[in-house]
Amino acid sequence: MLIEVDNLSEVLESTEESERPLLVAEVERTINLYAQKLKALIVKYDSNRYALSVIDKYITEEVNNKFDILEKISEIERGNKFELTLSIGIGRGGSTPQENYNNAVTAKELALGRGGDQVAIKNNEKIIFFGGNTREFEKRTRVRARVIAHALKDLIYESSNILIMGHKNPDMDCLGAAVGLWSTIRQMGKNCNIILDNDRNAIEYYMNKLKNDSKYDNTFISRDDAEKNLNEKSLLIVVDVHNKGYVSNIDLVEKISRKIIIDHHRRSPDIVEGTLLNYIEVYASSTSEMVTELIQYMVQKPRISKVEAEGLLAGIVMDTKEFQFKAGVRTFDAASFLRSIGADTLEVKKMFNDSLEDYLVIADTIKNAEVNNQVAIAVCPSNVDNTVIVARAADELLTISGIEVCFVLAEISNNVIISGRSLGDVNVQVILEELGGGGHMNMAGAKLKLPMGESIEALRNSIEKHLK
Template identity: 45%
Template sequence: MQSTLKVNIPESKVYIILVGILSTIVVYYNIFIGIPSLLVFFYLIYHNYKALANRNREWIKYIEDLSLNLEHMTKETLLSFPVAMCIIDNEGSLRWYNDKFLTLSKSEEMIEKNIKEVFPSYDSSKIFLDENEAFQTQIEADKKIYEVKYNIIERENEPSLAAIYFFDVTELRKITKEYEMIKPVIMSIQVDSFDEVLNSASEDVRPIIEAEVERTIKSWADRFKGAIRKTVKDKYIVIVDEGSLLELEKDKFSILDDIRKIEMGNTIPLTLSIGASSLSTDLSSTLKNAVTSLDLALGRGGDQAVIKRDERSIFYGGRSKAVEKKTKVKARIIAHALRDLVNESEKVIIMGHHYPDLDALGAAVGVYGICRMLGKSANIVLENSNTSIDVLHNRLIQNDSFKDAFIKREDALQSVDDKTLLIIVDTHRPSFTEYPSLIEKCDKIVLIDHHRRGVEFIDKAVLIYHETYASSASEMVTELIQYVKDRPYIDNLTAESLLSGIALDTKNFTFKTGVRTFEAAAFLRKFGADTVAVKQLFQGDLDSFLVKAEGIKNAKILGGKIALSTCPENLENPSLIAAQVADELLNIRGVEASFVVARRSDGLVFISARSLGSLNVHLFMEKLGGGGHIDVAGAQLKDTTTDEAMEKVEELIMEYFKEDDE
């Protein structure tokens, strides 16, 4: 076969033509020699024709044999293909399948049967919707996991078919799961305010408390097969694997409760803060995420665990109140740092949260007073007043000292330059500020806030004063005023603004009120804060009183201890009314927490939550995108109705009851 192909190569035609030309020339010169030459020439033509015909017959036979062999081999290959496969039409009906598929399905006579009947969990309809779509899925059959892939078989003038392949990935999934379970998890642990806890106990039991705390943490780490290392007196690093972390989550970090049970004469309870991180891109990033998670736990008041997994932060615990720090060293240090930043800046812009309350406005006015003491020009960003601050705002703009204090958003943005200092009060969430664009444009930012820290945070701040134990931002600013200058002085209107903020967030010194809260109030009273004038800031008109009465009337008690109510629709000041109704509901005997839903005329829904301290309303509101404290929290919902908001809150309450029962 190969020799024939070599003889009948195209060059033979050239040789024959040359012979023909030479024979013709010979005939011209000598006919006796030329005629035999022509005969040889004709014989060569005949021989070449015969050879070519034989070659074509042999080639056709070879192709036919090869086709038959290929067809046979293809059939044999498909039938004995080591992967289960089948062919379906565009309706999902089986048109063909191999032996492996038959074994996998454990069925017989499946031709024309829909693949959905064989594998109910497999949806083949998406295959023919978009042939370019990378559609694949997995199924479980015979206690094994199969990854399903396909390719489209195009046919002329007929509907397309799809060849589907079932790859056994059981072992791969098992190995992957085992790998996932052994990935390292780093936890950074800190005993909250350990020095203050020890100082609250007598000297003879302090070493016993330290030893008991260390023993409890090490026993807990050993129970979950973790490697533990004590770094300093109150800090530990624990390394476990992902499987142990899942067990810790099921256990809901019982170590938080175990530590709280340690009582050996300490008047301040022991609590832990834990920051954990699953494996990130590398161990260095994982450790960094663990430390960041610990900072987040501490910023939320401590006594909780925060897990960083992928891009999510998961929270456990956080049911106890942050312990008030008796020392004011940090306030003095922050005050001196703030003074230096203000003196270095040519202009100061002060900003609170959107739809400000008396605490946000009071704290802003207090910072404005600090700037005036230091001889620096400052402005408070406020686009529009609202019903909760109208009375105080009117008093301020009518006072000569504050007539130029307030500035609109765009004016503030236009005035920003390299030497502008932005001071944010009463919020740490960029999206909650009066004008988030200012944060992006300003290089120097100071943050003063008392709310429990959420995932969203202003990380670019150069100075952060974030204390969750403080009653209000106004209390924090009042302490800064005392240390920012040797002989501080503020006018009576500034003092009243700050006192109104403290009164608002403490509900007239009832909730979240510590020793330092009363000290701040005494300082403000010393500078002329009139308690009657502050009381008048909280007065409402008759219509508001009737609306509150309607909200109280609508209340229902869930589980005998949680009050849930709604206010009339389309209120102009829903946040204030809802907060006041929530406060009133706590006066009902047996009620430990209250939730009130109110809707503004533009459709924005406000939820106010209050607690006597036994139930952490912050955790409820955080799930709705809000925040706050253990006993005072709130949330705002867009594009929802009052009834829908009520349903969401009630679902959270029912979920709480279920977890509490468990």
């Protein structure tokens, strides 16, 4: 069992100096008492990290207790302004101690990559999670962004050609981040293309803007064209996704040996493997925010055009729901930089305007919502054919008083699409992850291959299980 206090340094910074030694002592005491309870061997190997060797039967007991150590740590109060949280990785089921240790390392990386404050147990191929109900803690320092930018720059210069790929049904965060990176890589003098499928409902307005400028004529290519130009020195940058099931072309991803991930979603166990660089920051509002930071370190004076800056700003606006969710200090810094180089907020707003037909469909969906214990479930009319309306209906439902959590379902191309939203303590990511989806604590989605009735039943069962 590997334990890490996620945010110890940040919490200590927010605590008066005289209280800091008492806070550290209280954390150590709580963790040592926990180890005693488990009859474990415990070693502290860093200021905020511990390794425990535990008999397997005690882990089974902890699973039944839902790992109450997470709550005990968060209850520590020594003048600290923020709650302390733990990430715990447990490896079991291996044939050797080394195998269990490797499982524990992977489990802890997953727990940290999903925002911390949770336990991940890896039993060989099976992974289960507990906790994860605290909002991600924003890190205000840009040190990691600067380090990643320099590493990314070196990899780009070493490559013959660069390809950028996003997720299925790309949205403005995915496309804005891709276009921002494309522009910077071209400024560095390297050949770069964006791989884009035909499903462009959510990005149609922006794509039409790009078509009006001949500069972007050869920017977007199909998967087949990308495959023709592959060689050992090709580099693939995957943006706004890291889950194998959601990458737009997983076959192509697996053919390329040199690849990088830039994403802000909570880490999934089904991550794309064999990457040279993983930049997954769950506290970032959007991939567009992350890319806006990176490009400022990749070149001395980024020559981002007005339309490119608007694409990045649209990505931030979309994923923060107009700066209402997950908008930290760095989010506003990124938006300020984009505004300073010409991004027009009115143009960004136009990208998200609904047609009258769409608005009436959203209104019908809201009208049919069933609300129970502040949780709303609504089903879109049968004529809905794109996922944007599903997401917009979920956003609108959450603006209604008395609704804290909502889920909107629609049947599209023989699949049931679910969009989940939450205002506070309920983690919609955990609820929809049970159905094979994912996302963030406040915003998540899933796609089911079940009939609508069975999908609603599965969703209700997951809600009931996690609300307990």
